[in-house]
Structures are given as C-alpha cells and as structure tokens.
C-alpha cells in the first residue's frame with residue numbers, strides 16, 4: 001500500500017512537471033527598463049542639407065529659430081545608477097528622437113525606473129498596458145490620495161518606478177498580427193511635453209509568440225517610424241530656446257500672439273529632409289513597420305512607401321493613414337531592392353521635409 005502511494009505520488013509529480021512544461025511554453029517575465037529624460041540639443045537636420053534633393057536646406061521660415069533646439073528625450077541606461085547609457089546599435093540609429101523600444105509578451109510585467117534629468121517635472125504615461133492610479137503618470141482631478149500621485153509629476157533629479165501589467169487586452173486581438181504597438185510619453189503637461197520630445201514605442205507580442213527579447217518570432221525586422229509635427233512654440237523649452245543665441249542666432253522675437261503654427265518642424269523620428277539614418281532590410285524578410293504619430297495642430301499623416309507594398313488592417317496598400325497619436329502596424333515582405341523614398345503625402349508636410357528613405361538589400 002505504501003509502495004503504491006509512493007508510485008502514485010511519483011507519477012503525479014512527473015505528470016505535473018510535464019503539464020507545467022506543456023502549459024507554459026514561455027514564462028511570464030518582469031522586464032525592467034532604466035529610462036531617463038535627458039536634456040539635449042536636438043538637430044532635426046544634422047547634415048545641414050536636404051539629403052533627398054541633394055541641396056541646401058530651405059531658408060528658415062520667418063519665426064523659425066533654426067534646425068537645433070533644446071529638447072528632452074527618453075534615453076535608456078544600463079542600471080539604476082543612471083551613469084552609463086545603453087548603447088544603440090548602428091542598425092537602430094534611425095530611431096532618432098524615439099525613446100528606447102519597450103518589448104513585452106502578454107502575461108509579462110513592465111517596470112520602468114524613470115529618472116527625470118530635465119529642468120521641469122515630467123512623467124511616463126503608457127498607452128494600452130494595465131496600470132493602477134499610482135503608475136498612470138498623468139495629473140488630473142481623479143479623486144485619489146496624494147500617495148498615488150507621486151508618479152504624476154516627477155520633479156527634476158527625482159526617480160519614480162512605474163509598474164505596468166501586460167494582460168491579454170494589451171496584446172493582439174484576433175484581427176491583429178503577432179504583435180501590436182503602443183506609445184509611452186510624458187503627460188505632466190501633455191501638449192507641452194509631447195512637443196518637447198519624451199516619447200517612445202511599446203511592442204506587445206502575443207503569448208507564446210515572443211523571442212527572448214520580447215519581439216515577435218514571425219518577424220525578421222522591426223522598423224519604427226514616428227510622424228511628428230514638432231511645434232517648437234509649444235515646447236517647454238520655448239523661452240530657453242528664444243533666449244539662447246546658439247539656438248536663436250537671428251534673435252527672433254516672439255511678436256503678438258506667437259501662434260502655434262509659427263515654428264513647426266515636420267519630422268520622421270525627429271529628422272527632416274531625409275536626415276534620418278537609412279534603415280535597411282533584405283528582400284524576402286518579414287518586416288513589420290510600426291507607425292506612430294504625435295499630437296500638434298495637424299498631426300494627420302499619410303506615410304507612403306515607394307518600391308514596396310504593405311498590409312495594413314488586412315488590406316494591401318502602399319499608403320497608410322494616421323490621425324493624431326496613431327499606433328498602426330504595417331507588414332511588408334520587400335521584393336524590390338533599392339533605396340526608396342518613405343514620406344508623408346500631405347503636401348505641406350512633404351514640402352516641410354517630412355521625408356526619409358529605407359533600403360532594401362538584395
């Protein structure tokens with residue numbers, strides 16, 4: 001009898017191990033990112049040229065200060081000391097002004113240890129993921145206690161840890177592919193913050209479909225492209241930019257009601273006129289483009305790929321449609337090698353330099 005029960009226990013144990021291995025092909029993880037908002041001088045056209053047309057940049061608009069501005073951007077560090085930046089690989093250089101890509105699989109937990117090195121309060125607010133009030137990163141009258149508001153306004157030099165869950169509803173729906181894209185951005189003073197620069201992408205991959213780094217198994221190359229009208233007259237550095245002769249060498253003065261359309265820069269990943277480093281891919285690769293946009297006065301965009309087609313929402317096209325704060329997936333299997341134009345099809349945006357290139361290698 002004793003022997004039998006031992007055998008039964010052994011069988012049960014083996015059975016449960018086998019069951020566990022079968023039921024949990026990928027283990028839920030906690031993915032921790034160390035992200036600071038750092039002050040930089042950002043150059044929208046570092047070559048000083050229009051690289052699409054191979055000519056000098058167009059003359060500055062009357063109220064445009066220049067091509068470089070004080071901005072705050074999210075950057076990834078190796079650990080909580082925030083001493084060493086995590087290097088960005090050359091093939092990711094095109095990400096430009098975007099913060100680090102946060103990857104997660106359904107079932108995971110994302111922890112963002114955020115340090116604010118900017119001179120005014122900022123936050124990290126995530127779209128799509130599950131957060132409690134203490135990790136929302138957006139101050140407004142929501143009736144919660146002061147303790148729950150610490151993450152809603154992180155002062156200069158302070159650190160705050162945000163914790164976001166990644167439930168099923170943060171991942172792909174039945175009509176999606178194996179991953180979806182969200183954004184995270186500062187929401188302390190939302191309009192000012194987004195025009196100031198701290199914004200980045202989040203990819204959530206379906207359960208069981210993620211590689212170890214969280215990216216989808218059935219995709220060979222992920223590309224991120226954020227179409228943004230940066231309205232520098234709404235930036236939180238507006239006064240700092242006006243009064244800095246390095247930024248404002250012509251001593252442009254705000255006159256009358258310096259309206260929100262006076263100093264706009266039209267960008268993809270923070271670059272104008274083809275200055276975005278050219279991302280590359282190969283013929284036949286499964287390339288997933290994640291398209292984002294921001295929220296100025298007219299952030300409606302029509303990204304158009306020359307040379308290759310994509311599938312958006314199950315339909316074939318070579319032109320996507322983005323409204324403000326859009327988060328859209330476009331899948332491409334390039335078959336046409338070459339260096340191709342990738343630009344916004346809204347005329348005033350195209351004329352303003354919202355154009356880049358991508359390269360398909362044979």
Ligand SMILES: [Cu+2]
Nearest residue numbers: 301344346349
């Ligand atoms: Cu556009």
